Amino acid sequence: GENVEQHPSTLSVQEGDSAVIKCTYSDSASNYFPWYKQELGKGPQLIIDIRSNVGEKKDQRIAVTLNKTAKHFSLHITETQPEDSAVYFCAAPEGYSTLTFGKGTMLLVSP
């Protein structure tokens, strides 16, 4: 089955700095990579996703990059704000039906 590793487990940045979270996956057939944000007391919410036919996707201050050869993908958040503080999860497909999630990264943005 798919194995997803996520780093770092915690990340502290100053407001305005950039944050990068990295994930690796094991199944070279995987072709879809979502990122979820989980705020305290809430369920994970999809923030961005990418298919394997593109190398990068942007949505305002967030972007995801994908390196299929190396089997890793990253979440980039620029100009971080305190409201970006949350736990972020990456995921990759497990077969056709399910997702395998990383262990999560707790991002803390200090004012």
Next chain:
Amino acid sequence: DAGVIQSPRHEVTEMGQEVTLRCKPISGHDYLFWYRQTMMRGLELLIYFNNNVPIDDSGMPEDRFSAKMPNASFSTLKIQPSEPRDSAVYFCASRGFLAGFPETQYFGPGTRLLVL
């Protein structure tokens, strides 16, 4: 769209009691997933359904756990009898071809279960 709806949002019960968690998926979605989240284990898939049929329940920890999906708009996860180690946040998620990508799962707000 109201998103995935879960009830109750919080549940406190005593060891040995039966607990029933409820989920209403997004209308039109044909997959439904039950997850458990703890600090130690992270996000674990317990069981998932496709078109109301259980497909894989290998993540269900013990026979004390059971799940049903009697129709496309309702599912339950039952724990009987409950134990303190069942304390966790339980999430329901759904996916379907209404999503931008068919693989995208949408999560509910979760049920925070505390078994004393």
